Amino acid sequence: MSLIRIRNLTVSFDGQAALRGIDLDVAPGEVLGLVGESGCGKSVTWLAALGLLPAKARITGSVHLNDTELLGASATTLERVRGGRVAMIFQDPASSLNPVHRVGKQITEALTLHQGLRGGAARAEARRLLDAVGMPDATRRLDAYPHELSGGQNQRVMIAIALAGQPEVLVADEPTTALDVTIQAQILDLLQGLRRDLKMALVLITHDLGVVSDVCERVAVMYAGRIVEEAPAERLFAAPVHPYTQGLLGALPPIEGERRPLTAIPGGVPEPSAMPPGCAFAPRCPQVRMECAIAPPPLTRTSAVQRAACVLARDALVAA
Amino acid sequence: MTKLLEARDLVRRYSMRTGAFGRAIEVRAVDGLSLTLEAGRTLGLVGESGCGKSTTGRLVLGLEAPDEGAVHVEGSPMPPAGSLAWRRLRARMQMVFQDPLGALDRRLTIGTQVEEPLIIHGRPAGSERITALLLEAGLRADHAQRYPHELSGGQRQRAVLARALATAPDLLVCDEPISALDVSIQAQVMNLLMEIQARRGMAMLFISHDLRAVRQVSHRVAVMYLGRIVEEGAPDDVLHAPAHPYARALVSAIPHPGRRGQRILLSGDPPNPADRPSGCAFHPRCVDAFARCRVEAPALRPRTDGRLVACHLAHAAELEKVA
Numbered sequence: 001m002s003l004i005r006i007r008n009l010t011v012s013f014d015g016q017a018a019l020r021g022i023d024l025d026v027a028p029g030e031v032l033g034l035v036g037e038s039g040c041g042k043s044v045t046w047l048a049a050l051g052l053l054p055a056k057a058r059i060t061g062s063v064h065l066n067d068t069e070l071l072g073a074s075a076t077t078l079e080r081v082r083g084g085r086v087a088m089i090f091q092d093p094a095s096s097l098n099p100v101h102r103v104g105k106q107i108t109e110a111l112t113l114h115q116g117l118r119g120g121a122a123r124a125e126a127r128r129l130l131d132a133v134g135m136p137d138a139t140r141r142l143d144a145y146p147h148e149l150s151g152g153q154n155q156r157v158m159i160a161i162a163l164a165g166q167p168e169v170l171v172a173d174e175p176t177t178a179l180d181v182t183i184q185a186q187i188l189d190l191l192q193g194l195r196r197d198l199k200m201a202l203v204l205i206t207h208d209l210g211v212v213s214d215v216c217e218r219v220a221v222m223y224a225g226r227i228v229e230e231a232p233a234e235r236l237f238a239a240p241v242h243p244y245t246q247g248l249l250g251a252l253p254p255i256e257g258e259r260r261p262l263t264a265i266p267g268g269v270p271e272p273s274a275m276p277p278g279c280a281f282a283p284r285c286p287q288v289r290m291e292c293a294i295a296p297p298p299l300t301r302t303s304a305v306q307r308a309a310c311v312l313a314r315d316a317l318v319a320a
Numbered sequence: 321m322t323k324l325l326e327a328r329d330l331v332r333r334y335s336m337r338t339g340a341f342g343r344a345i346e347v348r349a350v351d352g353l354s355l356t357l358e359a360g361r362t363l364g365l366v367g368e369s370g371c372g373k374s375t376t377g378r379l380v381l382g383l384e385a386p387d388e389g390a391v392h393v394e395g396s397p398m399p400p401a402g403s404l405a406w407r408r409l410r411a412r413m414q415m416v417f418q419d420p421l422g423a424l425d426r427r428l429t430i431g432t433q434v435e436e437p438l439i440i441h442g443r444p445a446g447s448e449r450i451t452a453l454l455l456e457a458g459l460r461a462d463h464a465q466r467y468p469h470e471l472s473g474g475q476r477q478r479a480v481l482a483r484a485l486a487t488a489p490d491l492l493v494c495d496e497p498i499s500a501l502d503v504s505i506q507a508q509v510m511n512l513l514m515e516i517q518a519r520r521g522m523a524m525l526f527i528s529h530d531l532r533a534v535r536q537v538s539h540r541v542a543v544m545y546l547g548r549i550v551e552e553g554a555p556d557d558v559l560h561a562p563a564h565p566y567a568r569a570l571v572s573a574i575p576h577p578g579r580r581g582q583r584i585l586l587s588g589d590p591p592n593p594a595d596r597p598s599g600c601a602f603h604p605r606c607v608d609a610f611a612r613c614r615v616e617a618p619a620l621r622p623r624t625d626g627r628l629v630a631c632h633l634a635h636a637a638e639l640e641k642v643a
Contacts, residue, residue, distance in 0.1 A: 037502035136588070150589045180368035181529060182586045185573040189585055207503060210532075210575030237577040251507035253536035255559060255576050261514065262536065264507035268472045 003028045003168060003201055004049070004086075009061035009071075011041070011048045016272040018044050020225040022061070023299065026169060031195060031202045033216030033233065035209060035248070039269060040222040042205045046171045050086060051078045084114050087162035091174035093154035097146040103157045104142030110164035129160040134190055152183035159190065169201040170194075176211065188215055209252060213237055221245050224269055224280035227299060231306035241308040241316060243285045279310070287312065324490060324523045325357040325380060329389035332375050336594055347594045349375040350386070351547035354620070357491060362517065362524040364538030364555065366531055366570070368590050372547040373527045377493045380525060381413055382406055411441040414484035418496035420476035424468040430454070430479045431464030437486040449486075457482035458512055474505035478512070485516065493525045498533060510536055531574050535559055543567045546593060546601040549620055553627035563627060563634040565606045600632070608633050 002025035011019040019041045026032055034042045047053050049063040049070060063070040065081060073081075082088075090096050098106060107126040111117040117125055123142070130138035133156040146154055155175060162170055172191065176184035192215055195202045204216055212219055212233060219236045221229040221244065229242040240246045250263035267284045276282055282292040291311055300313040307313070332350040337343070350372045357363055357380070365373045378384045380391060382398045391398040393413075399405035414437075417423045425433060431450050438445040451461040457478040468476055477497065484492060494513070498506040514537055517524060528534050534541055535555040542552040543564065551564040562568045572584040586605045591597055597604050603613040612632050620630040623638050 037504065152589055180590065181531075181573045182368065182569055183589065184575070185583045185585055188575070189583065208575060209503070209577060213577035214575045248503055249577070251504045252577070253507075253510070253532040255532055255535065255574060256556070259536060261511045262507035264511055265504040266508075268474060268505065269502075 001028075002026060003066065005062075005064040006045070006049060007062045007064075009045065009048060009063060010059070011044055011053065012058045013056060017275070018057075018225055018272065019048065020296075022225075022227055024220060024227065026201050026203060028168065029195075029199050029201055031192075031204065031215060031217045033212035033219040034203060034205045034222060035207065035212055035219060036222035037207055037269060039224075041225045042222050043173050045222075046088065046173065046203070046205065050082050050088065050171075052082075052088075083110060083162075083167075084165040085167055086169045086171065087165055087167035088171040088173065089155070089158045089162050089175055091177050093151065093158045093178075094146055096158055097154060099146055102143050102145055103149070104144075107142075107157070107160050107164060110161045114165035125164075126160070129163055130157070132163065132194070133157075133160045134186070135160070150183075151179050152186060155179065155187055156190070159187075159194070163194070163198070166198075167200055169203060171203045171205070173205045174207070175204070177206070177208070184211075191215065209237075209248060221248070224275065225272075226280065226296065226309060228281065228310070229306075229308040230299070235303075235306055239306075241302055241306065241313050242281075242310045243287050243312070244281045245308075247284075247286075322359045323356055324359045324394065326392045327353065327355050327376075327380060327389065328392075329354055330376070330379050330386045330391070331388035332372075332379060332384060333387050345594045348547050348596065349593060350379060351596075352389075353544075353547065353549055354389075355380075355542060355549065355552075357523045357525060358539075359490065359523050360517070360521040361539040362526050362537055364534030364541045365525060365527045365544060366529060366534050366541065367544035368529060368570075370546075370590060370593060371544045372593070373544050374495050376544070377415070377495050377525060377527050381415060381493055382409070383415075408441075411437070411443075411487040412489050413491040413493070414487065414489040416477075416480055416484050416492060416494045416497045418499050420473065420480045420500070421468060423480050424476060426468050428467075429464060430459075430466050430468070430471070430482075434464070434479065434483045434486055437483060441487050443487060453482040453486055454479075456485065456516065458508070472505075473501050474508060477501060477505075477509055481509075481512070481516075485520075488520070489522055491523045491525070493527070495527045496529070497526075499528070499530070506533065513537055531559065531570060532576070543570065546591060546596060548601070548630065549628070550602070550630045551628065552620070553625075557625070557627055563623070563629045564602075564631045565608055565633070566602045600630075 004026040006022055006024040009019055009022040022045055036042045048059050104126055108122040111122045111125050127138050127142060135141050135156050176187050206212060216233045219233050220227050223244050229245045240249060247265035265284050270280060278293040279296055282288045297309050297311050299307045299309045301307050302313045302316045330350050330353045334347045334349055335344045336347050367373045379386050382401050434450050434453050435445050450464050454463055459478050498509050526537050538555050541555045541558045542549045545566050551558060551567045559571055562571045569584045569586045572582060588605050599615045600613040600618055603609040618630045618632045620628050622628050
């Protein structure tokens with residue numbers, strides 16, 4: 001039974017499609033990675049699901065959290081879900097936090113909203129949360145302003161605020177992209193630890209395949225507003241089916257072995273206004289065929305655990 | 321190997337004020353750094369934000385004058401910035417930045433911007449020359465008429481590269497040239513840089529926080545921490561058997577498919593250059609630190625295998641091996 005069920009989700013801005021039909025499930029307690037390059041719709045998927053897009057966005061499809069439909073839900077329903085059952089953290093913690101309030105106040109605010117805690121009880125809980133996210137000297141840091149903390153510490157504060165609602169799912173949108181490598185390692189370690197201890201699901205949105213392989217159990221690869229491949233992490237890295245996934249892996253500089261030119265994917269992502277009628281990846285695909293230009297290939301199951309939106313997937317199925 | 325550029329004991333200090341009435345604090349962005357760039361080879365400079373790698377790039381080009389130490393180009397000292405000799409030298413040393421949109425003028429066409437250095441330095445210009453440069457950087461001839469906002473991020477970085485190559489430089493300083501690009505485009509730009517180097521034989525200083533990218537393009541790698549080089553050697557040596565504890569942590573923190581859960585977690589944040597720890601700057605975060613590390617800063621010294629390391633312990637371990 002999935003915790004979150006997204007079906008045929010589409011989003012368009014001013015008539016230009018940003019999401020072109022997403023089907024995605026998140027099981028309780030799992031770590032799902034959502035990878036893709038900028039503009040592929042990986043963040044828009046979750047902003048749309050939580051009703052965080054501006055009014056001009058046109059959204060269709062359905063997003064279920066257990067039995068609750070979130071698309072078109074009332075403001076009160078959404079307010080209970082957001083920060084309560086589904087929490088989200090973003091790339092740049094400094095701009096997500098309010099610069100003129102002490103971090104302690106920002107954490108207690110979330111505790112008051114979602115757990116009804118006030119005064120000393122809220123402050124004690126805020127201190128406990130800061131401790132839980134590995135903030136050194138938590139008691140003193142409650143009275144710090146965001147500018148007095150480093151980027152990694154601010155991200156820890158954001159995670160503490162996200163945990164204040166005791167969420168069932170934490171959606172982390174590029175949580176370590178703005179951080180240094182050694183701090184990234186600390187934050188990824190923290191997220192994995194919290195997920196284990198609190199038994200919450202984690203959705204990690206990232207462009208970094210290395211981060212995905214480190215943390216995620218299952219991965220969905222997105223390209224131009226669609227999911228093009230979905231598989232368990234190990235399977236995806238060992239046997240990618242979609243040429244785009246293969247290209248992304250080939251573009252990653254290896255850390256050992258002989259150094260040779262990287263197999264870069266030629267060209268760039270098509271503009272939303274000039275999306276090809278068939279497969280969006282066809283103009284860049286080294287294995288393109290005639291039929292790729294006709295219609296976008298559906299997400300086809302190639303094994304019990306792997307799906308890919310490519311004509312090659314159908315062939316793999318026939319061969320197997 | 322011919323030495324193109326040599327920097328010795330560079331120190332660059334900035335003064336920083338805390339608050340409107342605060343006392344001026346001295347910040348050593350670069351603190352006794354030496355490096356050599358060889359003709360036709362690439363030195364990769366890695367480190368985390370604030371370690372002084374970009375300042376090093378600016379010092380090497382003479383865009384900033386060091387407070388101590390000196391930069392020598394082909395044996396002669398770097399002329400003062402703005403002087404005629406420096407301008408002439410700058411035609412031979414170019415820079416590529418992280419943000420191509422910021423490095424390009426939005427109101428001029430790509431062609432005009434690529435031609436500009438040719439005119440400034442009195443080289444033969446004209447549309448044929450521009451086309452050749454655009455093609456070399458992997459753009460099309462018709463991109464000359466476009467404006468920066470009409471190009472994608474990867475194409476803009478190619479335009480910046482075409483402009484940098486216009487005066488046929490002997491040295492290209494690339495400061496985080498791929499950090500702002502998507503993964504598939506990063507690979508294109510890295511391949512392009514290596515192709516151009518193979519064809520033209522220019523030297524490169526490749527500044528990046530991404531060790532994987534640095535390994536891909538560099539002949540030598542230098543790891544920086546708080547204004548100093550802590551380890552320098554061949555990319556594969558540094559990546560596979562890092563000798564400095566900081567380099568070890570940095571290498572283990574690279575997320576890479578098929579390398580799960582062997583990270584060395586450093587405690588704490590990179591220290592503030594304004595509040596430099598005594599002795600070895602890394603000792604508060606180092607698991608192996610001992611008494612000497614707190615009082616005496618280790619010098620960057622060669623080991624028997626030719627690698628340069630600034631760590632008391634790494635050298636002691638080697639002595640033990642010999643004994």
